[in-house]
Amino acid sequence: MTLDDAQTPFLAVDATVVRANADRLSRHLAGLGVPLRAHVKTTKSVDLAALLDDGRPVPITVSTLAEASAFADAGYRDILYAVGIAPDKLPRVTALRDRGVDLTVLLDSVEQAAAVPAGVPALIEVDCDGHRGGVQPTDPVLLDIAHTLAARGAVPRGVLTHAGESYFADGVAALRAAAAHERDCAVRAAAVLRAAGFEAPVVSVGSTPTAHFATDLTGVTEVRAGNFLLFDLVMAGIGVCTPSDLAMTVVATVIGHRPDKGWILTDGGWMATSRDRGTARQRVDQGYGLVADLDGTLYDDLLMTDASQEHGILSVRPGSSAALPTLPVGARVRILPNHACATAAQHDRYHVVRPGSRAVEAVWSRIRGW
Amino acid sequence: MTLDDAQTPFLAVDATVVRANADRLSRHLAGLGVPLRAHVKTTKSVDLAALLDDGRPVPITVSTLAEASAFADAGYRDILYAVGIAPDKLPRVTALRDRGVDLTVLLDSVEQAAAVPAGVPALIEVDCDGHRGGVQPTDPVLLDIAHTLAARGAVPRGVLTHAGESYFADGVAALRAAAAHERDCAVRAAAVLRAAGFEAPVVSVGSTPTAHFATDLTGVTEVRAGNFLLFDLVMAGIGVCTPSDLAMTVVATVIGHRPDKGWILTDGGWMATSRDRGTARQRVDQGYGLVADLDGTLYDDLLMTDASQEHGILSVRPGSSAALPTLPVGARVRILPNHACATAAQHDRYHVVRPGSRAVEAVWSRIRGW
Numbered sequence: 221m222t223l224d225d226a227q228t229p230f231l232a233v234d235a236t237v238v239r240a241n242a243d244r245l246s247r248h249l250a251g252l253g254v255p256l257r258a259h260v261k262t263t264k265s266v267d268l269a270a271l272l273d274d275g276r277p278v279p280i281t282v283s284t285l286a287e288a289s290a291f292a293d294a295g296y297r298d299i300l301y302a303v304g305i306a307p308d309k310l311p312r313v314t315a316l317r318d319r320g321v322d323l324t325v326l327l328d329s330v331e332q333a334a335a336v337p338a339g340v341p342a343l344i345e346v347d348c349d350g351h352r353g354g355v356q357p358t359d360p361v362l363l364d365i366a367h368t369l370a371a372r373g374a375v376p377r378g379v380l381t382h383a384g385e386s387y388f389a390d391g392v393a394a395l396r397a398a399a400a401h402e403r404d405c406a407v408r409a410a411a412v413l414r415a416a417g418f419e420a421p422v423v424s425v426g427s428t429p430t431a432h433f434a435t436d437l438t439g440v441t442e443v444r445a446g447n448f449l450l451f452d453l454v455m456a457g458i459g460v461c462t463p464s465d466l467a468m469t470v471v472a473t474v475i476g477h478r479p480d481k482g483w484i485l486t487d488g489g490w491m492a493t494s495r496d497r498g499t500a501r502q503r504v505d506q507g508y509g510l511v512a513d514l515d516g517t518l519y520d521d522l523l524m525t526d527a528s529q530e531h532g533i534l535s536v537r538p539g540s541s542a543a544l545p546t547l548p549v550g551a552r553v554r555i556l557p558n559h560a561c562a563t564a565a566q567h568d569r570y571h572v573v574r575p576g577s578r579a580v581e582a583v584w585s586r587i588r589g590w
Numbered sequence: 591m592t593l594d595d596a597q598t599p600f601l602a603v604d605a606t607v608v609r610a611n612a613d614r615l616s617r618h619l620a621g622l623g624v625p626l627r628a629h630v631k632t633t634k635s636v637d638l639a640a641l642l643d644d645g646r647p648v649p650i651t652v653s654t655l656a657e658a659s660a661f662a663d664a665g666y667r668d669i670l671y672a673v674g675i676a677p678d679k680l681p682r683v684t685a686l687r688d689r690g691v692d693l694t695v696l697l698d699s700v701e702q703a704a705a706v707p708a709g710v711p712a713l714i715e716v717d718c719d720g721h722r723g724g725v726q727p728t729d730p731v732l733l734d735i736a737h738t739l740a741a742r743g744a745v746p747r748g749v750l751t752h753a754g755e756s757y758f759a760d761g762v763a764a765l766r767a768a769a770a771h772e773r774d775c776a777v778r779a780a781a782v783l784r785a786a787g788f789e790a791p792v793v794s795v796g797s798t799p800t801a802h803f804a805t806d807l808t809g810v811t812e813v814r815a816g817n818f819l820l821f822d823l824v825m826a827g828i829g830v831c832t833p834s835d836l837a838m839t840v841v842a843t844v845i846g847h848r849p850d851k852g853w854i855l856t857d858g859g860w861m862a863t864s865r866d867r868g869t870a871r872q873r874v875d876q877g878y879g880l881v882a883d884l885d886g887t888l889y890d891d892l893l894m895t896d897a898s899q900e901h902g903i904l905s906v907r908p909g910s911s912a913a914l915p916t917l918p919v920g921a922r923v924r925i926l927p928n929h930a931c932a933t934a935a936q937h938d939r940y941h942v943v944r945p946g947s948r949a950v951e952a953v954w955s956r957i958r959g960w
Contacts, residue, residue: 225678227678227679227682227960228676228960229960230960261899261900283861283899283900284900303845303857303900303901304845304846304855304857304901305845306598306843306844306845306857306919306920307919307920308595308597308843308920309597312597328846329846329847329919331918331919331920332845332846332919335920350851352855352898352901352903353845353846353848353855353901384898473676473678474676475673475674475675475676475702475723476674476698476699476702476723477699478723481720485674485722485723487673487674487676490866490932491653491935494864494865495864495865495866495867495929495932496860496865497865528722528754529631529653529931529932530631530653530654530673531673531674531722531723533722548701549676549677549699549701549702550676550677550678550701559865561899562860562865562899565861565936566935567959568958568959588938589937589938590597590598590599590600590862
């Protein structure tokens with residue numbers, strides 16, 4: 221099977237680029253003396269995660285218990301479930317722990333803490349930028365949660381924060397500031413716990429932007445990031461990577477033309493790319509994605525500008541004087557996505573390639589559902 | 591299993607509402623003397639399609655060959671693949687036809703026609719509103735395509751058009767006008783074919799909005815629609831249905847609160863709802879969806895206003911004086927989606943319920959991939 225004959229639309233992933241992305245972040249974090257706890261929510265693939273450390277089970281973060289279960293099946297034993305725990309999911313947590321998985325949960329309320337069974341470790345979510353959940357580092361409820369956990373025999377293992385706003389930072393200065401602020405919030409919250417007598421061995425921070433731009437992680441014990449294995453145009457738009465670092469593309473086939481409108485139509489619609497329009501809020505709106513040929517060379521100012529369920533529309537970027545390339549019916553293109561997490565979720569598998577080759581050397585499955 | 595204990599997030603589908611939606615459109619089309627060719631792209635479920643005619647295989651439209659294959663396995667024999675054919679998909683078309691499926695393809699170019707094998711029927715796509723592909727009804731290429739098909743021994747079976755712009759019509763007058771225009775374009779193109787000696791037995795039109803608002807379908811031989819089985823807030827926003835006609839919701843669990851921001855957090859993020867923000871372009875922006883309790887009663891002005899991958903944020907509609915409801919951690923809600931096609935695609939199965947009951951009476955699978 222090759223990129224020329226696999227049935228479109230499908231995901232192509234360049235394993236060499238994934239490996240380079242993994243190595244770059246590992247080197248950066250090693251320089252700061254803090255280990256990575258890779259987030260598998262973007263890739264949802266045991267095979268892709270194996271590129272992180274030559275197949276050795278590394279500490280991971282998951283966004284669903286389905287991911288936790290699949291990675292447990294593959295031998296992973298150190299897993300953080302980094303979505304605030306719903307009490308009725310705790311029996312599944314306990315079942316995974318009974319299988320020998322050191323599964324940690326996340327919470328930010330006394331209500332949740334009061335439901336955690338004895339022996340289950342929990343991180344307390346700290347808010348650093350008003351993006352989602354979490355308690356403020358100095359909010360007295362932080363200690364209420366820790367005391368509630370301890371009283372039940374559950375384990376207040378430390379704190380976690382996620383700089384969600386860093387996805388809207390732009391440029392080196394803003395990214396470094398977001399990273400420093402994320403660390404400060406987490407370290408401050410851990411200090412509150414320790415002053416009250418809790419050991420709080422874990423101080424977990426992370427997002428793909430802050431992981432790459434942190435310059436000092438003193439007091440932090442682990443960094444979470446997931447998007448970086450694949451990267452996407454939103455990350456490129458704020459300067460965390462360049463388009464050449466994107467490891468995943470959607471391969472689509474040209475099925476028609478509308479010369480009157482300057483359109484090329486493909487069989488890759490939003491079902492293949494997702495509805496994510498993350499770059500619409502950035503300085504440069506990339507539509508549904510940039511367009512490259514099968515060998516990965518970008519066409520000049522060609523975008524996927526619109527989508528219906530199974531149709532993509534390619535056209536020249538508004539305002540550009542670039543010419544529409546000649547792409548006959550049957551020609552194939554690669555779409556560089558806005559948001560790797562969302563685009564990958566539209567598919568059940570990855571077609572794995574290497575630079576300079578169109579051969580599909582493996583097909584790797586993705587974990588679905590919850 | 592009930593709506594209270596199935597693992598969230600998941601899709602709940604009210605089969606009674608589906609049936610009522612099917613009956614309403616069937617009655618309307620019967621009154622106009624034109625049969626329905628249901629589009630299964632929204633529901634992608636053999637079980638849901640069985641509600642159309644008590645399990646009898648009806649003529650259907652598909653958006654992928656994966657759908658065609660799954661419905662062929664279930665005994666469906668009259669299938670239209672309504673996405674412009676990519677030549678390299680034709681071997682799969684032929685394989686399905688060799689299994690006894692009367693599978694029709696769609697095309698709008700001489701290039702495509704020149705690739706269709708002998709014996710394969712094709713509809714020529716006609717553009718009625720500049721929304722996607724298709725030739726103009728009076729464009730000479732229409733006859734070039736028909737002659738190319740005929741010369742190969744393929745079958746120019748007729749014409750198809752889709753009023754994609756009808757999703758942006760608003761109100762009865764605009765919807766009726768879109769339906770009349772869709773019919774006129776298709777009938778005019780068929781007349782061109784017939785004047786040139788082609789039989790053109792099929793004149794296929796349709797979209798959920800135009801199917802419901804057509805008042806005269808003279809000359810049309812079938813109507814395609816798919817969204818109507820489930821409906822969604824985009825359809826409600828233009829007056830094709832009301833929120834009470836929505837058959838599908840996403841069930842999510844409350845996992846946290848941010849009283850400082852007026853937020854309730856749930857475990858239903860965009861992975862459960864999709865990134866579709868279709869109502870953002872309508873008069874009333876419904877965010878990621880309206881919020882109801884488990885029994886289906888809408889909360890006053892409560893929206894899912896934002897989403898990350900596995901987090902939904904519920905808050906009161908901007909400008910509303912409604913109070914945020916009291917929903918403790920562990921409470922469950924139902925999200926009415928913007929776009930049923932996109933939301934359903936995030937899931938592998940439907941949990942089937944009936945009005946007034948929380949019992950899950952069946953779990954129906956969805957068809958994935960291409």
